[in-house]
Amino acid sequence: MIGEDIPLESRIIRISDVFDALTSDRPYRKALSNQQAYEFIKEHSNKLFDPKLVDIFSKLFPDIVKYKDQDLLV
Numbered sequence: 001m002i003g004e005d006i007p008l009e010s011r012i013i014r015i016s017d018v019f020d021a022l023t024s025d026r027p028y029r030k031a032l033s034n035q036q037a038y039e040f041i042k043e044h045s046n047k048l049f050d051p052k053l054v055d056i057f058s059k060l061f062p063d064i065v066k067y068k069d070q071d072l073l074v
């Protein structure tokens with residue numbers, strides 16, 4: 001599947017999962033900063049991620065970071 005053939009929920013989860021993975025320490029690398037992860041997602045808009053959803057993610061980014069920094073995101 002490509003583009004809008006991929007279910008909306010899956011496209012949303014892809015962005016959130018990548019953001020979480022990039023901002024988490026891994027055995028093979030240190031976590032990126034929230035801003036670095038955000039830049040990665042923006043850079044790969046329309047390649048790896050739905051550009052419409054990246055725009056929404058961009059608008060919500062300040063709130064996402066606020067809640068993430070307070071450990072309110074699971």
